[in-house]
Amino acid sequence: xxxxxxxxxxxxxxxxxxxxxxxxxxxxxxxxLFWYVQYPNQGLQLLLKYTSAATLVKGINGFxxxxxxxxxxxxxxxxxxxxxxxxxxxxxxxxxxGSNYKLTFGKGTLLTVNP
Amino acid sequence: SAVISQKPSRDICxxxxxxxxxxxxxxxxxxxFWYRQQPGQSLTLIATANQGSEATYESGFxxxxxxxxxxxxxxxxxxxxxxxxxxxxxxxxxVANGTVGEKLFFGSGTQLSVL
Numbered sequence: 001x002x003x004x005x006x007x008x009x010x011x012x013x014x015x016x017x018x019x020x021x022x023x024x025x026x027x028x029x030x031x032x033l034f035w036y037v038q039y040p041n042q043g044l045q046l047l048l049k050y051t052s053a054a055t056l057v058k059g060i061n062g063f064x065x066x067x068x069x070x071x072x073x074x075x076x077x078x079x080x081x082x083x084x085x086x087x088x089x090x091x092x093x094x095x096x097x098g099s100n101y102k103l104t105f106g107k108g109t110l111l112t113v114n115p
Numbered sequence: 116s117a118v119i120s121q122k123p124s125r126d127i128c129x130x131x132x133x134x135x136x137x138x139x140x141x142x143x144x145x146x147x148f149w150y151r152q153q154p155g156q157s158l159t160l161i162a163t164a165n166q167g168s169e170a171t172y173e174s175g176f177x178x179x180x181x182x183x184x185x186x187x188x189x190x191x192x193x194x195x196x197x198x199x200x201x202x203x204x205x206x207x208x209x210v211a212n213g214t215v216g217e218k219l220f221f222g223s224g225t226q227l228s229v230l
Contacts, residue, residue: 034219043119043207043223044158090157101146101211102173103219105157 002027002093006106014114019063019078021109023091026072033074034092034103035065044090050074052096061085086113117142121208121222128198128229135194136225138208143188146211149181152224153204161206164191198229 007022025031035047048059055067061084065076074091091106118141128134138147147164161181163171170183185191195202208222 036221043121044221046219101148101219102160102163103158103209105159107157 002031002095002104004091004093004104004106006089006091006109008109009107010110010112012112012114013081015083016080019076019081019085019111021076021089021091021111023065023074023076023106024072025074025091025093027093027095030096031093032096033065033067034094035059035063035074035076036090036092036105038088038090038108040087047076047089081111081113083113083115086111117144117210117212117220119208119210119220119222121225123225124223125226126228128227130199130229132198133194133196134198134227135192136206136208138191138193138222140189140210142212144210144212145188147185147191148209148211149183149191149193150207150209150221151204152207158207161193164193195227198227200229203227203229 003026005024013019033050036044037047038044047063048057048065050057050067058064063078065074067074088108088110090108092103094103120139122137149161150158151161152158160173161176162183164183164185166185166188180196182194205224205226207224211219
């Protein structure tokens with residue numbers, strides 16, 4: 001079984017500051033890991049994904065995440081926050097390989113960016 | 116990427132009635148899923164919509180309450196039956212693409228309020 005824990009339901013940063021959103025996972029098999037973003041009144045958009053290639057994954061809008069097996073983590077970072085980054089962010093995990101594409105989501109982290 | 120159109124975008128329904136949500140994809144996809152996002156909560160998988168056969172439901176979800184159709188590789192419907200206020204949620208259609216289904220895309224969701 002897989003599970004995801006997102007530390008901090010709400011993160012607030014100043015514009016231009018580092019963004020760090022934390023995600024820890026639990027999986028009995030090698031996982032695929034994802035970060036999704038949900039802007040107000042919109043559906044989810046894939047930011048980036050880890051599928052057992054490079055451990056440092058670069059996504060859209062300047063975000064990146066590093067898969068650390070020893071720490072069972074997949075934290076999302078962005079060097080400099082922009083006002084447009086304000087949204088809810090979800091970390092998700094699924095089994096690698098096979099045909100089971102079920103995603104297990106974390107509870108989400110709401111990012112607020114202050115001017 | 117896959118473009119997903121979901122209808123209706125929102126609805127307000129009376130207790131005891133049913134609502135059918137439609138999901139149309141602009142290309143043929145292998146896997147289609149239906150998720151629920153309850154207020155302030157993360158996403159929970161309801162079922163996998165299988166083309167030409169009965170949907171596969173997750174624990175806690177049953178066909179009588181959430182009947183699903185998938186007549187072809189680009190279209191699916193989810194019906195929320197005999198609604199109660201506890202069914203008030205956002206319902207999201209999702210599709211999986213890519214060589215191992217690692218690319219998951221979401222529709223913009225249907226915001227359902229049950230009075």
